[in-house]
Amino acid sequence: MTGLAAWRGHAGRWLVSTLWLVVPLVAAILLIAESRESADLAGSARTWAPAVTAEPFVDTAAAVEVEWQETPPLIAPQWGGLIERVLVVPGGALSTGAPVARIGGVDRLLIDSALPFGRMLTEGAEGADVEQLNVVLRELGYAADEGSRFSAATRSGVRALSEVLSGIAVDEFDPGWFVFATSPDMVVDSVALQPGAPAPSAGSEIVTLRPALVAGRVSGTQPAGTSVVVGGQPVGVVSTDGDIDAAGLAALSGLLDPESTNGEILLRRQLEDGARQVPAASVVTGANGALCIVGRASGSEATRVVAVDVVDSFLGTSTLTQLPAGIEEVLVNPSREDRRKCT
Numbered sequence: 001m002t003g004l005a006a007w008r009g010h011a012g013r014w015l016v017s018t019l020w021l022v023v024p025l026v027a028a029i030l031l032i033a034e035s036r037e038s039a040d041l042a043g044s045a046r047t048w049a050p051a052v053t054a055e056p057f058v059d060t061a062a063a064v065e066v067e068w069q070e071t072p073p074l075i076a077p078q079w080g081g082l083i084e085r086v087l088v089v090p091g092g093a094l095s096t097g098a099p100v101a102r103i104g105g106v107d108r109l110l111i112d113s114a115l116p117f118g119r120m121l122t123e124g125a126e127g128a129d130v131e132q133l134n135v136v137l138r139e140l141g142y143a144a145d146e147g148s149r150f151s152a153a154t155r156s157g158v159r160a161l162s163e164v165l166s167g168i169a170v171d172e173f174d175p176g177w178f179v180f181a182t183s184p185d186m187v188v189d190s191v192a193l194q195p196g197a198p199a200p201s202a203g204s205e206i207v208t209l210r211p212a213l214v215a216g217r218v219s220g221t222q223p224a225g226t227s228v229v230v231g232g233q234p235v236g237v238v239s240t241d242g243d244i245d246a247a248g249l250a251a252l253s254g255l256l257d258p259e260s261t262n263g264e265i266l267l268r269r270q271l272e273d274g275a276r277q278v279p280a281a282s283v284v285t286g287a288n289g290a291l292c293i294v295g296r297a298s299g300s301e302a303t304r305v306v307a308v309d310v311v312d313s314f315l316g317t318s319t320l321t322q323l324p325a326g327i328e329e330v331l332v333n334p335s336r337e338d339r340r341k342c343t
Helices: 003-039 126-138 151-165 246-252 336-340
Strands: 048-049 057-069 085-086 093-095 099-103 107-111 178-181 185-193 205-209 211-217 227-230 233-235 262-270 276-279 292-298 303-309 310-314 317-320 329-332
Touching: 057 310, 099 205, 107 151, 126 151, 211 246, 227 246, 233 246, 276 329
Parallel strands: 107 178
Antiparallel strands: 048 329, 057 211, 057 262, 085 099, 093 185, 099 107, 185 205, 227 233, 227 262, 276 317, 292 303, 292 329, 310 317
């Protein structure tokens, strides 16, 4: 009897222990199932949010691969006098036609030309350098001959230019007015000019330049009309193949590291009329990878699941290219049944 009583005691304790573990577990499973069923069936508890009109564009960060090319330094021509003002700074952009410094009472202009100028030119002169002078004068907005002669028209342009540079109109072109450049746009790296110092000797380096950004490509196919964003403004154009045009490269050259072949930039995509913004939690992914929302007219009981094109998601908000007519609200956190309808 003693052995049987002991066995019954052990069995009873085992049964109590087992029920202590199993009963709470079964209750938890039933509670989870009931909660999921309630979440799927309780349509009245669903949360709807308005689909608001989006900005006409969307800005997104993008990785870019770039190619740099060394840029020759700027060289001093034949100058005389003192350096009165230095008009360029390290890190600053420099474009053809911009003044580099004021030396000996004359502003010296950066000029991107086919060849450097090396002689004084007066009316009656002819040659390749005269032809190039006429080209430069026209590009700067002054009168000039159409050919390779220093004509009366050229003299008129030279007089107007010299008056702007020094305040004195002269008939003879001085090659020291121009600093020869090989590119129309560049970024200054360092400057070897000091106000109050004598003009540097001819042939000395006066400005070193950062490498030129000659190519840039964004990976992937880009929508037509995509542009680079610099300082909050769109600049240049990115082709559908991802190539950045010259205007975009010029704007980016001062922002990217010339020691690196890649970086990150901001792109702007123009959106068509009808673009909308919705909570990111309202967008679901179907079994086939499609993106969908559940939409309805404001306050309506009739709903429908529609496929959408998401162009951007940021801080809990997704931007859609458009929504079908009549959809004014979207369902936040659609149910599993709604998700199964996304195709």
